[in-house]
Amino acid sequence: MSGALSLGATQAPAESAETEAEARIEREFRAFVTERSSALLRTAYLLAGDWATAEDLLQISLTKTYLAWRRLGEIESVESYTRRVLVNTATSWWRRRWHGERPTEVLPDRPEPDRIDERIERDRLWRHVSTLPARQRAVLVLRFYEDLSEAETARLLDISTGTVKSQCARALAALRKRLGEDGIEPAAVPVPVGESP
Amino acid sequence: MTNIEDELRALFAERAGTMPAVGDPAERVIRRAAKLRRRRETLFGLVGVVVMVLGGISFQVVRGHAAQVVTVVVPAASAYLTTEPAIRLDLRVGNQLWTTDGRRLPLPGVGDVTWVDRVPAGWVYGGTGGTLRLLAPDGTEVGSWLPADAATVSPDGEEVASVSEASGSRILILGRLGVAGVDPVAKTTIADHAVPVAFVGASVVLGRADGTGRISAYGFWNPPGAVSPTWNDRIADVYGATGSRLMGLVSQAPGSTDGCVSYFDLDGTAGLRTARVGACGFGLPAGEPQAARSPSGRWLADQTGAGLAFIDLTSPDPSRPSAFCAVRGRATPVWEDDSAVLVATDAGLVRCRPDGESRTIMVTGLPAAGWDVVPALGR
DSSP: OHHHHHHHHHHHHHHHHHHHHHHHHHHHHHHHHHHHHHHHHHHHHHHHSSHHHHHHHHHHHHHHHHHHHHHHSOOSOHHHHHHHHHHHHHHHHHHHHOOSOOOOOOOOSSOOGGGHHHHHHHHHHHHHHHHSOHHHHHHHHHHHTSOOOHHHHHHHHTSOHHHHHHHHHHHHHHHHHHHHHTTOOGGGSOOOTTSOO | OOOHHHHHHHHHHHHHTTOOOOOOTHHHHHHHHHHHHHHHHHHHHHHHHHHHHHTTOOHHHHHHHHHHHHHHHSOOOOSBOOSSOOOSSOEEETTEEEOTTSOEEEOOSSSSEEEEEEETTEEEEEETTSEEEEEOTTSOEEEEEEEOSEEEEOTTSSEEEEEEEETTEEEEEEEEEETTEEEEEEEEEESSOEEEEEEETTEEEEEEEOTTSOEEEEEEEOTTSOOOOOOBTTEEEEEEEETTEEEEEEESSTTOSEEEEEEEEEETTTEEEEEEEEEEEEEOOSSSOOEEEOTTSSEEEEEETTEEEEEETTSSOTTSOSEEEOOOBSSOOEEEETTEEEEEETTEEEEEOTTSOEEEEOBTTOOSSSEEEOOBOOO
Protein backbone atom coordinates (compact mmCIF):
# COMPACT_ATOMS: atom_id res chain seq x y z
CA MET A 1 0.00 0.00 0.00
CA SER A 2 2.63 2.49 0.95
CA GLY A 3 4.66 1.43 -2.13
CA ALA A 4 1.73 2.25 -4.39
CA LEU A 5 1.34 5.60 -2.69
CA SER A 6 5.02 6.29 -3.06
CA LEU A 7 4.97 5.41 -6.78
CA GLY A 8 1.99 7.69 -7.34
CA ALA A 9 3.69 10.49 -5.53
CA THR A 10 6.80 10.34 -7.74
CA GLN A 11 4.92 9.94 -11.06
CA ALA A 12 2.50 12.81 -10.65
CA PRO A 13 5.02 15.68 -10.84
CA ALA A 14 6.69 14.13 -13.89
CA GLU A 15 3.37 13.79 -15.70
CA SER A 16 2.41 17.25 -14.68
CA ALA A 17 5.69 18.68 -15.98
CA GLU A 18 5.20 16.88 -19.28
CA THR A 19 1.66 18.19 -19.60
CA GLU A 20 2.84 21.69 -18.80
CA ALA A 21 5.59 21.45 -21.40
CA GLU A 22 3.09 20.26 -24.00
CA ALA A 23 0.69 23.05 -23.09
CA ARG A 24 3.51 25.61 -23.36
CA ILE A 25 4.55 24.34 -26.79
CA GLU A 26 0.96 24.41 -27.99
CA ARG A 27 0.55 27.96 -26.68
CA GLU A 28 3.76 29.15 -28.32
CA PHE A 29 2.93 27.31 -31.53
CA ARG A 30 -0.49 28.97 -31.72
CA ALA A 31 1.08 32.38 -31.19
CA PHE A 32 3.67 31.67 -33.89
CA VAL A 33 1.02 30.55 -36.39
CA THR A 34 -1.17 33.57 -35.68
CA GLU A 35 1.76 35.91 -36.18
CA ARG A 36 3.57 34.35 -39.10
CA SER A 37 1.20 32.10 -41.07
CA SER A 38 0.16 34.87 -43.50
CA ALA A 39 3.75 35.61 -44.47
CA LEU A 40 4.53 31.90 -44.77
CA LEU A 41 1.42 31.35 -46.88
CA ARG A 42 2.54 34.04 -49.32
CA THR A 43 5.89 32.35 -49.74
CA ALA A 44 4.14 28.99 -50.10
CA TYR A 45 1.96 30.45 -52.82
CA LEU A 46 4.94 31.72 -54.81
CA LEU A 47 6.56 28.30 -54.50
CA ALA A 48 3.40 26.33 -55.32
CA GLY A 49 1.69 28.53 -57.87
CA ASP A 50 -1.86 28.48 -56.54
CA TRP A 51 -3.50 29.25 -53.22
CA ALA A 52 -5.13 25.86 -52.66
CA THR A 53 -1.81 24.00 -53.02
CA ALA A 54 -0.11 26.71 -50.98
CA GLU A 55 -2.53 26.15 -48.09
CA ASP A 56 -1.83 22.39 -48.23
CA LEU A 57 1.89 23.08 -48.35
CA LEU A 58 1.73 25.41 -45.38
CA GLN A 59 -0.37 23.01 -43.32
CA ILE A 60 2.01 20.15 -43.95
CA SER A 61 5.02 22.33 -43.11
CA LEU A 62 3.41 23.61 -39.92
CA THR A 63 2.43 20.07 -38.93
CA LYS A 64 6.02 18.86 -39.41
CA THR A 65 7.25 21.84 -37.39
CA TYR A 66 4.78 21.21 -34.59
CA LEU A 67 5.60 17.51 -34.38
CA ALA A 68 9.33 18.30 -34.32
CA TRP A 69 8.78 20.98 -31.69
CA ARG A 70 6.95 18.51 -29.45
CA ARG A 71 9.57 15.85 -30.06
CA LEU A 72 12.57 18.12 -29.42
CA GLY A 73 10.96 20.28 -26.76
CA GLU A 74 12.63 23.37 -28.23
CA ILE A 75 13.45 24.72 -31.70
CA GLU A 76 16.02 27.50 -31.89
CA SER A 77 14.40 29.51 -34.68
CA VAL A 78 10.90 28.28 -35.42
CA GLU A 79 10.39 30.50 -38.43
CA SER A 80 13.64 29.49 -40.13
CA TYR A 81 12.84 25.86 -39.40
CA THR A 82 9.35 26.15 -40.90
CA ARG A 83 10.62 28.06 -43.91
CA ARG A 84 13.22 25.37 -44.57
CA VAL A 85 10.55 22.65 -44.29
CA LEU A 86 8.29 24.68 -46.59
CA VAL A 87 10.89 25.08 -49.34
CA ASN A 88 12.08 21.48 -49.12
CA THR A 89 8.52 20.12 -49.12
CA ALA A 90 7.68 22.29 -52.14
CA THR A 91 10.67 21.07 -54.13
CA SER A 92 10.02 17.43 -53.22
CA TRP A 93 6.34 17.84 -54.17
CA TRP A 94 7.40 19.16 -57.50
CA ARG A 95 9.48 16.08 -58.12
CA ARG A 96 6.65 13.84 -57.01
CA ARG A 97 3.52 15.54 -58.29
CA TRP A 98 4.14 18.39 -60.68
CA HIS A 99 5.23 17.62 -64.17
CA GLY A 100 5.20 19.93 -67.14
CA GLU A 101 3.41 23.21 -67.39
CA ARG A 102 0.62 23.88 -64.94
CA PRO A 103 -1.39 26.96 -65.66
CA THR A 104 -1.97 28.75 -62.43
CA GLU A 105 -4.16 31.45 -60.99
CA VAL A 106 -3.45 35.12 -61.18
CA LEU A 107 -4.64 38.38 -60.06
CA PRO A 108 -4.23 41.46 -58.08
CA ASP A 109 -7.29 42.52 -56.16
CA ARG A 110 -9.23 44.41 -58.73
CA PRO A 111 -7.44 45.75 -61.77
CA GLU A 112 -8.80 48.41 -64.01
CA PRO A 113 -10.23 46.82 -67.13
CA ASP A 114 -8.21 49.13 -69.38
CA ARG A 115 -5.05 47.48 -68.04
CA ILE A 116 -6.09 44.01 -69.09
CA ASP A 117 -3.55 43.91 -71.92
CA GLU A 118 -0.75 44.79 -69.50
CA ARG A 119 -1.94 42.19 -67.07
CA ILE A 120 -1.95 39.50 -69.73
CA GLU A 121 1.74 40.24 -70.39
CA ARG A 122 2.56 39.96 -66.72
CA ASP A 123 0.58 36.71 -66.58
CA ARG A 124 2.96 35.32 -69.16
CA LEU A 125 5.95 36.05 -66.93
CA TRP A 126 4.15 34.30 -64.08
CA ARG A 127 3.38 31.28 -66.24
CA HIS A 128 7.00 31.05 -67.30
CA VAL A 129 8.09 31.26 -63.66
CA SER A 130 5.65 28.41 -62.95
CA THR A 131 7.38 26.16 -65.50
CA LEU A 132 10.87 26.60 -64.03
CA PRO A 133 12.36 23.63 -62.17
CA ALA A 134 11.36 23.76 -58.51
CA ARG A 135 14.85 24.50 -57.20
CA GLN A 136 15.33 27.43 -59.62
CA ARG A 137 11.93 28.79 -58.71
CA ALA A 138 12.71 28.48 -55.01
CA VAL A 139 15.96 30.39 -55.54
CA LEU A 140 14.09 33.20 -57.33
CA VAL A 141 11.43 33.39 -54.59
CA LEU A 142 14.01 33.49 -51.80
CA ARG A 143 16.23 36.03 -53.58
CA PHE A 144 13.60 38.36 -55.07
CA TYR A 145 10.62 37.98 -52.73
CA GLU A 146 12.21 37.12 -49.41
CA ASP A 147 15.20 39.34 -50.25
CA LEU A 148 17.62 36.78 -48.82
CA SER A 149 21.30 37.10 -49.70
CA GLU A 150 22.97 34.40 -51.76
CA ALA A 151 24.59 33.02 -48.60
CA GLU A 152 21.27 32.95 -46.71
CA THR A 153 19.55 31.29 -49.66
CA ALA A 154 22.32 28.70 -49.85
CA ARG A 155 21.98 27.92 -46.13
CA LEU A 156 18.22 27.55 -46.34
CA LEU A 157 18.34 25.27 -49.38
CA ASP A 158 21.39 23.43 -48.04
CA ILE A 159 23.39 24.05 -51.21
CA SER A 160 26.56 26.04 -51.95
CA THR A 161 26.58 29.76 -52.73
CA GLY A 162 27.99 28.91 -56.16
CA THR A 163 24.98 26.70 -56.87
CA VAL A 164 22.62 29.50 -55.85
CA LYS A 165 24.38 31.83 -58.29
CA SER A 166 24.28 29.35 -61.16
CA GLN A 167 20.62 28.35 -60.52
CA CYS A 168 19.60 31.98 -60.39
CA ALA A 169 21.47 32.85 -63.58
CA ARG A 170 19.94 29.89 -65.41
CA ALA A 171 16.44 30.78 -64.26
CA LEU A 172 16.79 34.42 -65.34
CA ALA A 173 18.22 33.40 -68.71
CA ALA A 174 15.34 30.97 -69.27
CA LEU A 175 12.79 33.65 -68.43
CA ARG A 176 14.44 36.20 -70.74
CA LYS A 177 14.47 33.66 -73.55
CA ARG A 178 10.81 32.66 -73.08
CA LEU A 179 9.62 36.26 -72.84
CA GLY A 180 11.61 37.02 -75.99
CA GLU A 181 9.85 34.15 -77.75
CA ASP A 182 6.55 35.74 -76.72
CA GLY A 183 7.71 38.99 -78.26
CA ILE A 184 8.04 40.66 -74.86
CA GLU A 185 11.23 42.35 -73.83
CA PRO A 186 11.60 42.29 -70.04
CA ALA A 187 11.67 46.08 -70.04
CA ALA A 188 8.27 46.07 -71.73
CA VAL A 189 6.60 44.18 -68.90
CA PRO A 190 4.52 46.81 -67.13
CA VAL A 191 5.32 48.03 -63.65
CA PRO A 192 2.62 47.62 -61.04
CA VAL A 193 0.09 50.32 -60.32
CA GLY A 194 1.52 52.94 -58.04
CA GLU A 195 5.17 52.21 -58.82
CA SER A 196 7.31 54.48 -60.91
CA PRO A 197 8.86 52.90 -64.01
CA MET B 1 14.33 50.61 -68.07
CA THR B 2 13.22 47.88 -65.72
CA ASN B 3 15.34 44.75 -65.64
CA ILE B 4 13.99 41.25 -65.15
CA GLU B 5 15.05 41.10 -61.50
CA ASP B 6 12.90 44.15 -60.78
CA GLU B 7 10.05 42.65 -62.79
CA LEU B 8 10.26 39.52 -60.67
CA ARG B 9 10.23 41.54 -57.45
CA ALA B 10 7.15 43.40 -58.65
CA LEU B 11 5.48 40.22 -59.90
CA PHE B 12 6.07 38.31 -56.65
CA ALA B 13 4.88 41.24 -54.53
CA GLU B 14 1.77 41.63 -56.66
CA ARG B 15 0.93 37.92 -56.62
CA ALA B 16 1.58 37.48 -52.92
CA GLY B 17 -0.60 40.52 -52.28
CA THR B 18 -3.66 38.71 -53.60
CA MET B 19 -3.82 36.38 -50.63
CA PRO B 20 -7.38 35.23 -49.96
CA ALA B 21 -8.82 35.48 -46.48
CA VAL B 22 -7.88 32.33 -44.56
CA GLY B 23 -8.62 31.27 -41.03
CA ASP B 24 -6.02 30.59 -38.39
CA PRO B 25 -4.62 27.18 -39.34
CA ALA B 26 -3.18 26.42 -35.88
CA GLU B 27 -6.22 24.44 -34.72
CA ARG B 28 -6.26 22.32 -37.89
CA VAL B 29 -2.52 21.70 -37.63
CA ILE B 30 -2.74 20.60 -34.01
CA ARG B 31 -5.64 18.26 -34.78
CA ARG B 32 -3.78 16.90 -37.79
CA ALA B 33 -0.66 16.35 -35.71
CA ALA B 34 -2.66 14.50 -33.05
CA LYS B 35 -4.23 12.34 -35.74
CA LEU B 36 -0.83 11.56 -37.24
CA ARG B 37 0.52 10.59 -33.83
CA ARG B 38 -2.45 8.29 -33.24
CA ARG B 39 -2.02 6.77 -36.68
CA ARG B 40 1.66 6.16 -36.02
CA GLU B 41 0.82 4.55 -32.69
CA THR B 42 -1.80 2.40 -34.41
CA LEU B 43 0.73 1.47 -37.07
CA PHE B 44 3.27 0.52 -34.43
CA GLY B 45 0.55 -1.51 -32.71
CA LEU B 46 -0.26 -3.26 -35.96
CA VAL B 47 3.38 -4.05 -36.56
CA GLY B 48 3.49 -5.53 -33.09
CA VAL B 49 0.46 -7.65 -33.85
CA VAL B 50 2.00 -8.90 -37.08
CA VAL B 51 5.13 -9.82 -35.19
CA MET B 52 2.98 -11.73 -32.73
CA VAL B 53 1.21 -13.51 -35.57
CA LEU B 54 4.52 -14.56 -37.01
CA GLY B 55 5.40 -15.74 -33.59
CA GLY B 56 2.39 -18.03 -33.61
CA ILE B 57 -0.18 -16.06 -31.63
CA SER B 58 -3.79 -16.96 -32.37
CA PHE B 59 -5.43 -15.87 -35.64
CA GLN B 60 -8.41 -14.45 -33.76
CA VAL B 61 -6.26 -11.83 -32.05
CA VAL B 62 -4.82 -10.68 -35.38
CA ARG B 63 -8.22 -10.37 -36.98
CA GLY B 64 -9.45 -8.26 -34.10
CA HIS B 65 -6.57 -5.77 -34.42
CA ALA B 66 -6.70 -5.67 -38.19
CA ALA B 67 -10.39 -4.81 -38.11
CA GLN B 68 -9.68 -1.99 -35.70
CA VAL B 69 -7.07 -0.51 -38.03
CA VAL B 70 -9.35 -0.68 -41.05
CA THR B 71 -12.01 1.20 -39.14
CA VAL B 72 -9.56 4.02 -38.50
CA VAL B 73 -8.09 4.23 -41.99
CA VAL B 74 -11.07 3.78 -44.31
CA PRO B 75 -12.56 7.18 -45.20
CA ALA B 76 -16.13 8.09 -44.48
CA ALA B 77 -18.94 6.99 -46.76
CA SER B 78 -19.91 8.87 -49.89
CA ALA B 79 -21.16 12.41 -49.49
CA TYR B 80 -24.41 11.62 -51.20
CA LEU B 81 -26.87 9.31 -49.50
CA THR B 82 -30.08 9.16 -51.42
CA THR B 83 -32.93 6.83 -52.25
CA GLU B 84 -33.21 8.58 -55.62
CA PRO B 85 -30.73 8.25 -58.47
CA ALA B 86 -27.65 10.34 -57.65
CA ILE B 87 -27.85 13.97 -58.67
CA ARG B 88 -26.01 14.86 -61.84
CA LEU B 89 -25.17 18.43 -60.90
CA ASP B 90 -22.64 19.83 -58.45
CA LEU B 91 -23.57 21.98 -55.47
CA ARG B 92 -22.06 25.26 -54.33
CA VAL B 93 -21.94 25.31 -50.54
CA GLY B 94 -20.57 28.59 -49.22
CA ASN B 95 -17.16 29.01 -50.86
CA GLN B 96 -16.88 25.30 -51.61
CA LEU B 97 -17.87 23.19 -54.54
CA TRP B 98 -19.35 19.77 -53.72
CA THR B 99 -18.90 17.74 -56.85
CA THR B 100 -21.00 14.77 -57.90
CA ASP B 101 -17.94 12.51 -57.50
CA GLY B 102 -17.66 13.46 -53.82
CA ARG B 103 -14.89 16.08 -53.91
CA ARG B 104 -15.06 19.31 -51.93
CA LEU B 105 -13.11 21.97 -53.75
CA PRO B 106 -12.38 25.48 -52.45
CA LEU B 107 -13.46 28.42 -54.61
CA PRO B 108 -10.93 31.11 -53.64
CA GLY B 109 -10.19 34.63 -54.76
CA VAL B 110 -13.61 36.18 -55.41
CA GLY B 111 -14.81 37.10 -51.92
CA ASP B 112 -18.10 35.41 -51.04
CA VAL B 113 -18.99 33.17 -53.96
CA THR B 114 -22.38 34.08 -55.42
CA TRP B 115 -22.51 31.93 -58.55
CA VAL B 116 -20.80 28.97 -60.22
CA ASP B 117 -21.31 27.35 -63.61
CA ARG B 118 -19.88 24.01 -64.74
CA VAL B 119 -18.23 24.47 -68.16
CA PRO B 120 -16.06 22.23 -70.36
CA ALA B 121 -12.89 23.90 -69.03
CA GLY B 122 -13.88 23.33 -65.38
CA TRP B 123 -15.96 25.69 -63.27
CA VAL B 124 -16.29 29.43 -63.75
CA TYR B 125 -17.36 31.36 -60.68
CA GLY B 126 -17.69 34.84 -59.26
CA GLY B 127 -18.54 36.61 -56.05
CA THR B 128 -18.65 39.77 -54.05
CA GLY B 129 -14.99 40.58 -54.79
CA GLY B 130 -15.85 41.81 -58.26
CA THR B 131 -13.93 39.20 -60.25
CA LEU B 132 -14.60 35.90 -61.93
CA ARG B 133 -12.24 32.95 -62.05
CA LEU B 134 -11.86 29.49 -63.45
CA LEU B 135 -11.21 26.25 -61.59
CA ALA B 136 -9.82 23.30 -63.59
CA PRO B 137 -11.62 19.93 -63.57
CA ASP B 138 -8.94 18.62 -61.18
CA GLY B 139 -9.77 21.42 -58.74
CA THR B 140 -6.71 23.61 -59.31
CA GLU B 141 -6.95 27.33 -59.99
CA VAL B 142 -6.35 28.15 -63.61
CA GLY B 143 -5.10 30.96 -65.77
CA SER B 144 -6.23 34.52 -65.74
CA TRP B 145 -9.50 36.08 -64.69
CA LEU B 146 -11.79 38.99 -65.43
CA PRO B 147 -13.16 41.88 -63.44
CA ALA B 148 -16.88 41.22 -63.06
CA ASP B 149 -19.64 42.89 -61.11
CA ALA B 150 -21.99 40.67 -63.11
CA ALA B 151 -21.47 38.00 -65.74
CA THR B 152 -23.20 35.46 -67.92
CA VAL B 153 -21.83 32.31 -69.54
CA SER B 154 -22.72 31.09 -73.03
CA PRO B 155 -24.89 27.94 -73.32
CA ASP B 156 -21.91 25.97 -74.66
CA GLY B 157 -19.80 27.09 -71.69
CA GLU B 158 -17.06 28.42 -73.99
CA GLU B 159 -17.51 32.16 -73.48
CA VAL B 160 -18.27 34.56 -70.70
CA ALA B 161 -19.43 38.18 -70.79
CA SER B 162 -18.82 40.38 -67.79
CA VAL B 163 -19.32 43.97 -66.78
CA SER B 164 -17.43 46.04 -64.24
CA GLU B 165 -17.13 49.65 -63.23
CA ALA B 166 -13.87 51.56 -63.46
CA SER B 167 -13.21 55.29 -63.25
CA GLY B 168 -16.89 56.07 -63.68
CA SER B 169 -17.28 53.94 -66.82
CA ARG B 170 -18.85 50.55 -67.17
CA ILE B 171 -16.72 48.15 -69.16
CA LEU B 172 -18.14 45.15 -70.99
CA ILE B 173 -15.70 42.32 -71.62
CA LEU B 174 -16.09 39.17 -73.65
CA GLY B 175 -13.77 36.36 -72.57
CA ARG B 176 -13.09 32.89 -73.90
CA LEU B 177 -12.93 30.09 -71.34
CA GLY B 178 -10.17 27.60 -71.98
CA VAL B 179 -7.79 25.29 -70.18
CA ALA B 180 -5.34 28.20 -69.77
CA GLY B 181 -7.94 30.41 -68.13
CA VAL B 182 -10.14 33.31 -69.15
CA ASP B 183 -8.84 34.98 -72.28
CA PRO B 184 -10.32 38.46 -72.85
CA VAL B 185 -11.13 38.81 -76.55
CA ALA B 186 -13.22 41.99 -76.75
CA LYS B 187 -14.11 44.95 -74.59
CA THR B 188 -16.12 48.12 -74.86
CA THR B 189 -17.58 50.78 -72.64
CA ILE B 190 -21.28 51.28 -72.07
CA ALA B 191 -22.97 54.36 -70.72
CA ASP B 192 -26.06 52.69 -69.28
CA HIS B 193 -26.17 50.67 -66.08
CA ALA B 194 -26.28 47.39 -67.99
CA VAL B 195 -25.45 43.80 -67.14
CA PRO B 196 -24.97 40.84 -69.48
CA VAL B 197 -27.76 38.28 -69.01
CA ALA B 198 -27.54 35.77 -71.88
CA PHE B 199 -25.86 34.79 -75.14
CA VAL B 200 -27.63 34.41 -78.46
CA GLY B 201 -25.09 33.08 -80.96
CA ALA B 202 -22.19 35.54 -80.95
CA SER B 203 -24.30 38.32 -79.41
CA VAL B 204 -24.61 39.18 -75.76
CA VAL B 205 -28.04 40.10 -74.38
CA LEU B 206 -27.90 42.97 -71.91
CA GLY B 207 -30.32 43.99 -69.21
CA ARG B 208 -30.58 47.62 -68.13
CA ALA B 209 -31.14 48.15 -64.43
CA ASP B 210 -33.40 50.91 -63.18
CA GLY B 211 -32.81 53.03 -60.10
CA THR B 212 -33.78 50.16 -57.80
CA GLY B 213 -31.34 47.74 -59.44
CA ARG B 214 -34.14 45.73 -61.07
CA ILE B 215 -33.71 45.00 -64.77
CA SER B 216 -36.41 46.88 -66.62
CA ALA B 217 -35.29 46.75 -70.25
CA TYR B 218 -33.22 44.54 -72.55
CA GLY B 219 -30.92 45.11 -75.51
CA PHE B 220 -27.88 43.39 -77.00
CA TRP B 221 -24.22 43.82 -77.96
CA ASN B 222 -22.48 42.39 -81.02
CA PRO B 223 -18.84 42.07 -79.97
CA PRO B 224 -16.23 43.17 -80.83
CA GLY B 225 -18.02 46.32 -82.00
CA ALA B 226 -19.00 49.25 -79.85
CA VAL B 227 -22.24 48.95 -77.93
CA SER B 228 -25.16 51.31 -78.15
CA PRO B 229 -28.22 49.20 -77.56
CA THR B 230 -31.79 50.02 -78.37
CA TRP B 231 -33.59 49.10 -75.17
CA ASN B 232 -36.87 47.17 -75.19
CA ASP B 233 -38.74 47.84 -71.95
CA ARG B 234 -41.60 45.45 -72.74
CA ILE B 235 -39.41 42.43 -72.12
CA ALA B 236 -39.86 41.23 -68.56
CA ASP B 237 -37.59 38.18 -68.45
CA VAL B 238 -35.10 36.34 -70.62
CA TYR B 239 -34.95 32.53 -70.74
CA GLY B 240 -32.12 32.04 -73.23
CA ALA B 241 -31.48 31.33 -76.89
CA THR B 242 -33.28 29.05 -79.30
CA GLY B 243 -31.11 29.05 -82.41
CA SER B 244 -30.58 32.64 -83.44
CA ARG B 245 -33.63 33.81 -81.48
CA LEU B 246 -34.00 34.85 -77.91
CA MET B 247 -36.79 33.42 -75.81
CA GLY B 248 -38.32 35.31 -72.93
CA LEU B 249 -41.36 36.93 -71.44
CA VAL B 250 -42.96 40.10 -72.79
CA SER B 251 -45.62 42.10 -71.01
CA GLN B 252 -49.03 41.85 -72.67
CA ALA B 253 -49.45 45.61 -72.70
CA PRO B 254 -47.54 48.58 -71.29
CA GLY B 255 -48.08 48.58 -67.53
CA SER B 256 -49.67 45.10 -67.51
CA THR B 257 -48.69 42.59 -64.85
CA ASP B 258 -49.35 39.69 -67.24
CA GLY B 259 -46.87 38.42 -69.75
CA CYS B 260 -46.56 36.19 -72.80
CA VAL B 261 -43.77 33.75 -73.60
CA SER B 262 -42.22 35.13 -76.77
CA TYR B 263 -39.39 34.81 -79.22
CA PHE B 264 -37.30 37.83 -80.11
CA ASP B 265 -35.11 38.57 -83.11
CA LEU B 266 -31.92 40.57 -82.73
CA ASP B 267 -32.43 43.53 -85.01
CA GLY B 268 -29.50 45.89 -85.45
CA THR B 269 -31.82 48.87 -85.65
CA ALA B 270 -34.90 47.98 -83.63
CA GLY B 271 -33.06 46.05 -80.90
CA LEU B 272 -34.80 42.96 -79.54
CA ARG B 273 -37.87 42.75 -81.72
CA THR B 274 -40.80 40.50 -80.77
CA ALA B 275 -40.94 37.81 -83.47
CA ARG B 276 -43.62 35.43 -82.22
CA VAL B 277 -45.83 35.53 -79.18
CA GLY B 278 -46.74 32.23 -77.58
CA ALA B 279 -48.61 31.47 -74.40
CA CYS B 280 -49.94 34.39 -72.40
CA GLY B 281 -51.30 34.83 -68.91
CA PHE B 282 -48.07 34.48 -66.98
CA GLY B 283 -47.43 36.78 -64.07
CA LEU B 284 -44.41 38.99 -64.58
CA PRO B 285 -41.58 38.40 -62.12
CA ALA B 286 -41.70 40.92 -59.28
CA GLY B 287 -38.03 40.61 -58.42
CA GLU B 288 -35.34 38.18 -59.54
CA PRO B 289 -36.41 35.98 -62.48
CA GLN B 290 -37.41 32.54 -61.24
CA ALA B 291 -38.07 30.61 -64.44
CA ALA B 292 -35.77 28.24 -66.33
CA ARG B 293 -36.16 26.58 -69.69
CA SER B 294 -35.25 22.90 -70.14
CA PRO B 295 -32.22 22.07 -72.32
CA SER B 296 -34.38 21.04 -75.30
CA GLY B 297 -36.56 24.12 -74.95
CA ARG B 298 -39.74 22.09 -74.42
CA TRP B 299 -40.36 22.82 -70.75
CA LEU B 300 -40.44 25.95 -68.70
CA ALA B 301 -40.12 25.55 -64.93
CA ASP B 302 -41.58 28.67 -63.35
CA GLN B 303 -41.44 29.40 -59.63
CA THR B 304 -44.93 30.69 -58.74
CA GLY B 305 -46.79 31.35 -55.53
CA ALA B 306 -48.47 27.93 -55.91
CA GLY B 307 -45.20 26.09 -56.32
CA LEU B 308 -43.06 25.16 -59.29
CA ALA B 309 -45.17 25.24 -62.44
CA PHE B 310 -44.18 23.15 -65.48
CA ILE B 311 -45.27 24.59 -68.79
CA ASP B 312 -45.11 22.51 -71.95
CA LEU B 313 -44.24 25.10 -74.57
CA THR B 314 -45.11 22.65 -77.36
CA SER B 315 -48.66 21.96 -76.17
CA PRO B 316 -51.71 23.51 -77.90
CA ASP B 317 -52.45 25.59 -74.83
CA PRO B 318 -49.17 26.31 -73.15
CA SER B 319 -50.63 29.06 -70.99
CA ARG B 320 -51.90 26.42 -68.55
CA PRO B 321 -49.21 24.67 -66.53
CA SER B 322 -49.25 20.95 -67.18
CA ALA B 323 -48.14 20.13 -63.63
CA PHE B 324 -47.09 21.66 -60.32
CA CYS B 325 -44.46 20.63 -57.84
CA ALA B 326 -45.36 21.71 -54.33
CA VAL B 327 -42.00 23.24 -53.49
CA ARG B 328 -40.94 26.76 -52.73
CA GLY B 329 -37.50 27.32 -54.20
CA ARG B 330 -34.97 29.85 -52.94
CA ALA B 331 -33.51 30.40 -56.40
CA THR B 332 -34.12 29.68 -60.04
CA PRO B 333 -34.54 25.91 -60.55
CA VAL B 334 -31.76 24.19 -62.49
CA TRP B 335 -32.50 21.52 -65.08
CA GLU B 336 -30.50 18.30 -64.81
CA ASP B 337 -31.81 17.31 -68.24
CA ASP B 338 -35.26 17.45 -69.83
CA SER B 339 -36.64 14.96 -67.29
CA ALA B 340 -36.01 16.82 -64.01
CA VAL B 341 -35.05 20.06 -62.29
CA LEU B 342 -33.21 20.46 -59.01
CA VAL B 343 -34.59 23.06 -56.62
CA ALA B 344 -32.79 24.54 -53.63
CA THR B 345 -35.34 25.00 -50.87
CA ASP B 346 -35.18 25.88 -47.19
CA ALA B 347 -36.02 22.22 -46.50
CA GLY B 348 -33.15 20.90 -48.63
CA LEU B 349 -32.57 19.76 -52.17
CA VAL B 350 -35.64 18.66 -54.13
CA ARG B 351 -35.88 16.99 -57.53
CA CYS B 352 -39.04 17.79 -59.50
CA ARG B 353 -40.19 16.16 -62.69
CA PRO B 354 -42.43 17.74 -65.33
CA ASP B 355 -45.23 15.33 -64.34
CA GLY B 356 -45.33 16.97 -60.90
CA GLU B 357 -43.53 14.23 -58.97
CA SER B 358 -41.08 15.54 -56.39
CA ARG B 359 -38.50 13.82 -54.17
CA THR B 360 -36.28 15.24 -51.49
CA ILE B 361 -32.63 14.33 -52.04
CA MET B 362 -30.72 13.68 -48.82
CA VAL B 363 -27.27 15.22 -48.98
CA THR B 364 -25.25 14.60 -45.85
CA GLY B 365 -23.77 17.68 -44.22
CA LEU B 366 -25.73 20.16 -46.31
CA PRO B 367 -26.34 23.33 -44.26
CA ALA B 368 -29.76 24.95 -44.03
CA ALA B 369 -28.75 27.93 -46.18
CA GLY B 370 -25.86 29.33 -48.20
CA TRP B 371 -25.88 26.72 -50.95
CA ASP B 372 -27.31 26.28 -54.43
CA VAL B 373 -27.28 24.02 -57.46
CA VAL B 374 -24.55 24.51 -60.07
CA PRO B 375 -25.81 24.62 -63.67
CA ALA B 376 -23.84 22.53 -66.17
CA LEU B 377 -23.27 24.20 -69.53
CA GLY B 378 -21.96 22.69 -72.74
CA ARG B 379 -22.44 19.04 -71.99
